[in-house]
Every structure is written in C-alpha cells, then in structure tokens.
Amino acid sequence: MGLLRFIKSNISNILFVLFAGIMFFSADARTLLIKGLMSTGLYNADAPSKDLKISKSVPSDLTFRSEDGELLKLGENKGEVYFINFWATWCPPCRAEMPSINSLYSKIKNKDKVNFIMVDVDNKIASSVKFMKKHSYQLKVYSSESAIPEHIFSGTLPTTVIVGPKGDIVFQHSGMADYDNAEMLNFLNALSR
Known part of the structure; x- marks a missing residue:
C-alpha cells in the first residue's frame, strides 16, 4: 500500500526521470526531439542578403576525398558552388538537420554547379555511408584531406x-538549422547561375 501511494504521489517525478534517462542514453531519442524543435521554424537557416560582404576566402588547396576515393580540390573548381556540412553520425543535432539538407539537395536545379560536401569529421567513411544509405539520403560523404582553417570550421558540430x-x-552557420526553405533554395540557385 505504501509503495502504491508513493508512486501515485511522485508520478510526475518518475516520468521526468524516465524521460531524462531516455534522452541521456538514446541518440535517436535526442534526434527525434531536436527534429520536433526544428519543425517549429525556430531553427530555419536564413540565407544572407545580397548586400553581404565576405572577406574570407577558401584556401585553394582545401581538399576532400569522397566516399569512392575521388579527390576534390576546391581551388581547381572556380565557378562552382559548395554547400559544405561538417557533421558526425554520433551528433544528434547533425542527424536532426540531415533530412532538411537532403531535401534541399533534391530541389537544386543546377546540380552540376552546386556540390554538397558532407564532411565526416571523424573520418569514419564506412559508418557515415552506412548511415546515409540507412536513411535513404542522396548525399555523398567526404573526409578532409587537408587542414581545415579555423575560420571555416572551428570544431562546432554541425557547421555549414x-x-x-x-x-x-x-x-x-554553426549549430543545427533547417535548410529546407524557399529562401535558401533561391539563394543556392541564384549563386549557381
């Protein structure tokens, strides 16, 4: 009788502890929670205005290796646009934003001029490719073959x-964001003209 009364009077505390335990131990549960927060629109990635002044450029020797072994040196491909996302399979915010990146990729008109580079920061390409296939993402996984300057990636996951x-x-943008919006699509399509 005493245990039943204790449970009834502390049900909200028990549920909170269960919820916290699930959130702590399950990356999938955290990802699901973050996706729910992203669906509210609070995390939309706003495309920059046309008046944006950028002073930093990408080093010409910045190089990535694709999942199938091809080297991509950004300095050799002027005229192309690169959407570079630094992520890891163990990172719930990275996993939460991945559907929006995949959806954005599927809507790009000039796919031959806009390259999506999904950089696995752990360089565990096999597990990242497995993750992409498991979720039916069309995005290609890359690893870094050169040093990444801090003004491009300072270690915050995800970074785009x-x-x-x-x-x-x-x-x-450092931190998670929802990239599947008309503003970002128009921005990328305009850059690739």
Whole structure:
C-alpha cells in the first residue's frame, strides 16, 4: 500500500526521470526531439542578403576525398558552388538537420554547379555511408584531406559553409538549422547561375 501511494504521489517525478534517462542514453531519442524543435521554424537557416560582404576566402588547396576515393580540390573548381556540412553520425543535432539538407539537395536545379560536401569529421567513411544509405539520403560523404582553417570550421558540430563561385565564403552557420526553405533554395540557385 505504501509503495502504491508513493508512486501515485511522485508520478510526475518518475516520468521526468524516465524521460531524462531516455534522452541521456538514446541518440535517436535526442534526434527525434531536436527534429520536433526544428519543425517549429525556430531553427530555419536564413540565407544572407545580397548586400553581404565576405572577406574570407577558401584556401585553394582545401581538399576532400569522397566516399569512392575521388579527390576534390576546391581551388581547381572556380565557378562552382559548395554547400559544405561538417557533421558526425554520433551528433544528434547533425542527424536532426540531415533530412532538411537532403531535401534541399533534391530541389537544386543546377546540380552540376552546386556540390554538397558532407564532411565526416571523424573520418569514419564506412559508418557515415552506412548511415546515409540507412536513411535513404542522396548525399555523398567526404573526409578532409587537408587542414581545415579555423575560420571555416572551428570544431562546432554541425557547421555549414557555403562557398560561392568566386571561392569566397557566402554563408556560414554553426549549430543545427533547417535548410529546407524557399529562401535558401533561391539563394543556392541564384549563386549557381
């Protein structure tokens, strides 16, 4: 009788402890919670205005290796746009924003001029490719083959950088965001003209 009374009087505390335990131990549960928060619109990535002045450029020797072994040196591909996302499979905010990035990618008109580079910061390409396939994402996984300057990636996950056709950084965001919006789509399509 005493245990039943204790449970009834502390049900909200018990539920809170259960919820906190699930959130602490389950990356999938945290990802689901974060996706729910993102769906409110609070985390939309706003495309920069046309008047944005960027002073930092990407080093010409910045190099990535794709999941199939191809090297991509950004300095050799002027005129192209790069949507670069630094992420990891263990990072719930990274996992939460991935559907929006995949959806944005599927809507890009000039796919031959806009490259999506999903950089696995742990360089565990096999597990990242498995993650992408498991979730039916069309995004290609890359690893870094050169040093990443701190003005591009300082270690915060996720971080997204968009490099314009002249090799300048035209967008940078640290932390999770919902990229699947008309403003970002129009921005990328305009850059790739």
